[in-house]
Amino acid sequence: MATKSRAMNNPIAQYVRRLYSRSTTLLLCEAVLFAAIGVLMFIKPLWFLATVMFVIGIILAAFGAYRTIVGLAGDGRPGTSRGLDITFGLLNVLIGVLFCVFPFSIVYMFAILFLAKAIQALVFSINMARARFGHYIFSLIVSVILVAIAVMILVFPAVGAVTMVYYLAISLLLYALADIYMYLELRRMKRYVAD
Numbered sequence: 001m002a003t004k005s006r007a008m009n010n011p012i013a014q015y016v017r018r019l020y021s022r023s024t025t026l027l028l029c030e031a032v033l034f035a036a037i038g039v040l041m042f043i044k045p046l047w048f049l050a051t052v053m054f055v056i057g058i059i060l061a062a063f064g065a066y067r068t069i070v071g072l073a074g075d076g077r078p079g080t081s082r083g084l085d086i087t088f089g090l091l092n093v094l095i096g097v098l099f100c101v102f103p104f105s106i107v108y109m110f111a112i113l114f115l116a117k118a119i120q121a122l123v124f125s126i127n128m129a130r131a132r133f134g135h136y137i138f139s140l141i142v143s144v145i146l147v148a149i150a151v152m153i154l155v156f157p158a159v160g161a162v163t164m165v166y167y168l169a170i171s172l173l174l175y176a177l178a179d180i181y182m183y184l185e186l187r188r189m190k191r192y193v194a195d
Contacts (some may be wrong), residue, residue, distance in 0.1 A: 024183055031179035034172040041169035045162045048101040055100030064092025107157040110164070115150035122147055 041048045071085025098105050122143035127138040153160035 024186055027179045027183040027186070031176040031183070034176035034179065038169040038172035040175065041172070045165035045169070046158065049161050049165050051142055053099045053103035053106055057096045057101075057103070059096070060092050060099065061096025064089045064094075064096055067092060104157050104161055107153065107160045107164070111150055111153040112155070114153065115147065118143065118146035118150045160178050 065190040066089070067085050068089030071082045071087075071089055074082040074085065121139075125136060125139040129140055153163075
């Protein structure tokens with residue numbers, strides 16, 4: 001009886017109990033959701049990416065339309081940005097429609113950005129090689145590989161899309177495993193505190 005009374009007055013034991021009661025259901029639900037989405041992404045990667053891009057496109061288009069209307073309806077007072085609202089609103093609408101009509105256009109955007117960074121890394125590696133500074137051979141090889149990957153994604157966008165989806169799927173599955181691990185650790189801590 002005295003042991004149970006001490007455990008009830010122990011602030012660490014109370015914290016563990018509160019943490020367990022608040023977090024365990026959430027952790028399990030999150031793990032199940034992440035695992036389900038991750039498995040779905042593995043089974044149907046292109047369908048998943050197309051669906052996500054379509055939803056993002058609708059959201060962007062709606063936000064852009066709202067921002068354009070706000071810009072057009074603005075009163076032109078100093079400090080307001082009617083021109084920016086209209087410009088960025090129309091740009092959002094354009095990108096949103098692009099994502100809805102061509103859902104894999106994001107792969108091209110990603111590939112172009114990736115290629116620009118890869119070329120920047122290649123130029124840096126060439127300058128390092130000229131100066132014979134650092135690990136320039138390794139840096140040069142990695143830069144050439146990065147440029148080749150970016151070009152491959154531009155030529156074969158489906159490969160880039162599937163790779164992106166698989167990367168996200170693996171990340172979600174790892175998050176699901178982490179949630180399950182935290183759930184089990186919280187259960188163990190609760191049992192330990194109860195004893």
